[in-house]
Amino acid sequence: MRLNPASSLRGEITVPGDKSISHRSIMFGSLAKGTTEIDGFLNAADCLSTIACFRRMGVRVEENVLRPGHVLVHGLGLRGLHAPDGILDVGDSGTTARLISGILSAQNFTSRLTGDELIQKRPMKRIMTPLSAMGARIASDRGNDCLPLTIEGCRLRGTHYDSPVASAQVKSSILLAGLYADGETSVTEPTVSRDHTERMLSAFGADLQTAGTTVSIRPADELHAQKILVPGDISSAAYFITASLITPNAEVLIRNVGINPTRDGILRVYKRMGAHITVLNPRESSGEPVADLLVRSSHLSGTEMGGAEIPTMIDELPVIAVAAAFAEGTTVIRDAAELKVKESDRIAVMTAALTAMGADVTPTDDGMIIRGGKMLHGAAVETRKDHRIAMSCAVAALAVSGETEILDAECVDISYPEFYRDLKRLTVQ
Numbered sequence: 099m100r101l102n103p104a105s106s107l108r109g110e111i112t113v114p115g116d117k118s119i120s121h122r123s124i125m126f127g128s129l130a131k132g133t134t135e136i137d138g139f140l141n142a143a144d145c146l147s148t149i150a151c152f153r154r155m156g157v158r159v160e161e162n163v164l165r166p167g168h169v170l171v172h173g174l175g176l177r178g179l180h181a182p183d184g185i186l187d188v189g190d191s192g193t194t195a196r197l198i199s200g201i202l203s204a205q206n207f208t209s210r211l212t213g214d215e216l217i218q219k220r221p222m223k224r225i226m227t228p229l230s231a232m233g234a235r236i237a238s239d240r241g242n243d244c245l246p247l248t249i250e251g252c253r254l255r256g257t258h259y260d261s262p263v264a265s266a267q268v269k270s271s272i273l274l275a276g277l278y279a280d281g282e283t284s285v286t287e288p289t290v291s292r293d294h295t296e297r298m299l300s301a302f303g304a305d306l307q308t309a310g311t312t313v314s315i316r317p318a319d320e321l322h323a324q325k326i327l328v329p330g331d332i333s334s335a336a337y338f339i340t341a342s343l344i345t346p347n348a349e350v351l352i353r354n355v356g357i358n359p360t361r362d363g364i365l366r367v368y369k370r371m372g373a374h375i376t377v378l379n380p381r382e383s384s385g386e387p388v389a390d391l392l393v394r395s396s397h398l399s400g401t402e403m404g405g406a407e408i409p410t411m412i413d414e415l416p417v418i419a420v421a422a423a424f425a426e427g428t429t430v431i432r433d434a435a436e437l438k439v440k441e442s443d444r445i446a447v448m449t450a451a452l453t454a455m456g457a458d459v460t461p462t463d464d465g466m467i468i469r470g471g472k473m474l475h476g477a478a479v480e481t482r483k484d485h486r487i488a489m490s491c492a493v494a495a496l497a498v499s500g501e502t503e504i505l506d507a508e509c510v511d512i513s514y515p516e517f518y519r520d521l522k523r524l525t526v527q
């Protein structure tokens with residue numbers, strides 16, 4: 099994909115449905131009794147992998163019934179899943195792999211889980227350790243704590259787990275196993291990660307409590323089907339927010355964006371950097387806060403970020419790094435070592451991409467130091483097939499001089515298949 103600089107960005111956009119919430123709507127809908135009706139479901143490769151896995155276990159899922167993103171999940175109840183009719187393939191999706199492992203650990207059948215070459219390198223020990231402490235029989239086929247996994251379902255015991263990482267995937271995997279355990283299960287995180295599981299699973303009727311950074315769950319007899327309206331994904335909105343901030347004379351209205359406080363760190367960081375972002379019409383949608391965002395070109399200054407705010411913007415850090423490269427002064431990202439175990443090593447890959455464009459970036463063990471304000475130029479940038487790197491580089495491409503080539507650009511299909519079309523539509527050349 100080749101992209102040229104934009105003279106501005108203008109217009110309105112509704113970004114696709116939230117990826118985290120879309121995954122959970124299929125999973126919890128499959129485990130509930132009755133038909134869960136979803137609107138705004140994200141039709142992208144990761145979430146389609148979740149649908150494929152549950153179909154293999156007998157769940158009937160009807161996609162795009164009345165309109166795109168309208169999905170019906172005919173749940174089989176907590177104990178109604180069938181032994182899969184083949185290996186479960188999670189594609190590139192870490193959320194599918196980690197959350198489904200918690201569910202599979204408690205079934206009365208054995209399942210095998212695999213995925214593409216990228217996910218086969220990502221760490222699964224983080225869920226294998228706590229699930230094993232609950233009694234799960236979960237083994238990595240190659241003995242390297244990565245996919246493929248074989249999971250022999252069995253009876254689980256409730257446990258308390260002190261997680262060394264703030265990860266909603268780890269937390270959710272344990273909580274889902276806890277639905278089936280013989281007593282209370284709880285997880286404490288170093289700082290709070292996204293809480294979509296807590297919100298949605300409670301709506302389905304699970305008995306969950308949150309106290310500070312600890313979430314506990316009691317075993318459930320039954321979950322009840324829900325109607326879910328998936329808000330737009332703030333992680334997808336992040337690209338248009340950033341593109342509007344760094345291009346001249348921009349004004350873009352992004353409608354229906356999820357602004358859950360465990361996800362909206364980017365808004366707070368950009369505010370510190372001097373961004374003109376107005377939150378309009380705040381409201382609730384299926385238990386999640388939502389708003390429209392009006393974004394205008396801004397003169398940004400560097401800032402420092404770290405600690406508890408990092409999990410609230412973990413997926414946005416690559417594009418925040420782009421904004422930092424266009425800001426005046428130095429930006430420091432710390433406490434973000436988790437970036438190294440995402441779809442790519444996002445510290446290394448983003449540093450390489452921005453450096454190729456002429457930015458001054460130093461990678462660190464747990465983040466990056468970006469000295470902003472350099473004149474950037476187009477380049478051929480490696481994405482390592484990481485969708486968020488591709489979209490971040492596409493945003494940078496609008497505000498540099500000359501042409502940029504995004505390699506493996508089609509990897510955006512993972513979370514946002516229409517991304518380039520939507521970006522083009524807003525771009526004033």
Ligand code: S3P
Binds near residue numbers: 119193266268292412
């Ligand atoms: C996700 C949690 C995050 C995030 C991922 C989706 C989820 O991962 O990076 O894109 O849906 O729970 P971690 O919680 O492991 O950081």
